[in-house]
Amino acid sequence: MNLALKVGDVVEVLSAEEILATLDEKGELDSLPFMPEMLRFCGQRLTVQKVANKLCDTISGTGMRRMDDAVHLTAARCDGSAHGGCQTACLLYWKSAWLRRVDGPPTSEPVRVERPLLPILEVNTRKEAAPDGEERFRCQATELLRAAPERLPFRDLGQYVTDVQVGNAGIASTLRTLFFGLFNRYQRLSRKFPRWLRIRGGLAWGFVRPGPHTGPTPTGTIDLQPGELVRIKSKEEIVATLSTKGFNRGLGFEEDMARSCGRVARVTARVERCIDEKTGKMLEMKNPCIALEGIVCDGFYKSNCPRAFVPFWREIWLERISEPS
Template identity: 65%
Template sequence: MGLRVGDVVEVRPAAEILATLDGRGELDGLPFMPEMARYCGRRLTVHKVAHKLCDTQTGTGLRRMERAVHLTGARCDGSAHGGCQTACSMYWKEAWLRRVEPGTAESDAVPDAVPDGRLLALLEPNTRRPPGDDGGERYSCQATELLRAAPVCLPVRSVGQYVTDVRSGNAGPLRTLHALLIGVFNRVQAVSARVLPARLRFREGRRWGFLRPGLRGATPTGTLGLRPGELVRVKPKAEILATLNERMLNRGLGFEEEMARYCGTVARVQARVERCIDERTGRLLTMKSPCITLENVVCQGVHSLNCPREFVPFWREIWLERVTT
């Protein structure tokens, strides 16, 4: 279809989508999830062309995705996956969409108020994996199956990805060049950290952004009792780094370069996060202390070669401060 950012598409009716799916409710290894069924018949705008993604399971770098997009406002609500609150931006195969040309009248298809029963009968059983060794329930979703849906690694030197970034509208030329330079720099730093003695490494071989944690051992806690709608400010980078251990974690939750770009930003609390699916195992994790998500604060892919996944970062309350008006 050659979709670009800003194109208007219509999600095909449930019966047409069902015809594209195999016995696991997948197309090319990518599940069509029950949370997506409510969009059947609706018109949405292409937010990003999902031609690549970052591997957050095994850390192999970027993976190539074929004929898929992200749609504006279409994030998973976790309703069929134990109430997972990760709020992933869902992947839509082009086969599940039809392009809407400018000036085209609304189709006769009415968005399904109740998702098609035949489609859900296929999808819902496939949201579960076999139980783990401990007998615990395990889930299957787009995030857990991404390595099957995108099996081919995409190296930094693959020039075509940057051309697609620009042509698709995912990013402008300067933004793409910026991301490429950071990617090359990080690759050189990773090699230097492996082969050079410490005294010869530039900035200790750290990735661009040069985050350096300030603690060894146990990390501090802090609670604000934040609620959705409250205004907060992300603390300065130095204050956050002082709460992290040598693995850049605070009680198991990581802080990354993309998050550091928001230091000093004022935003509203989106949600208190208590449950999320572990992409590697499919287990639904319950957090001992809730994390916070912020409105319109997403990973912008600057440090991951313009990856368009736009993760919603999780924030410890100790990294935030309440803003009073």
């Protein structure tokens, strides 16, 4: 059942019983899991934030993938409560079969879910243990390649028409993402050309250079806590902390993140654990990362991908600032 939803439409999440009736024995619909963390939204009226017509492949790096008949809803992120306390805070995927279109304003009233409805969902939050016996999790993020098996090439112009039609992006931002895509393809090719034919060394747009460190990268902690106000350091200051491969202690700094340099934001969480999408294993961070309020990846350089990741920041990339008087 395709509701032909667009950004800004108000929908009501169906009851737990109605949603469970759409799921198979794995707790999935079209290979997309419905997770226990989603039950708290049952009965609520929420606004469509983005139509999930595509997504960037962060598991195998194949580029964009096509997703059918799904949306992201405003303020509906996974809290990790059924997945070992994962703090990635992914924006949840909602199939149209789990929603109904309604008139009127959105609501956010909590709905009590009876425990007998949960077993099929809870048992499917785990995969078979790893060969070493380590627990492995299963969630929407780990199963996205099954839920979106079709690759979506950059040259498929239909995706950009859809972006505009459903309200995911305007005409200007769509033309912008086409320009970035073409530019970055030239940059990749130019690395095979003589140096004088490269633009800024063949870097992708956003021009984040690798760092100078061939050994361990610098670290620094300022014990930031949720609610504190910080400023993101300049791109040059952050790049100075990176390895020659662009990482600081295993955490990458990308072009989308560089767009937030200089911004002021509040800390929302100290991120200490998150699920590895490739393996399903829980990663325990030796150096906690910081999540910041209102700062997400908006797909600026990634074909207007609607996933809206919450990027993680090293404390060495941030500076605490005083509250405004």
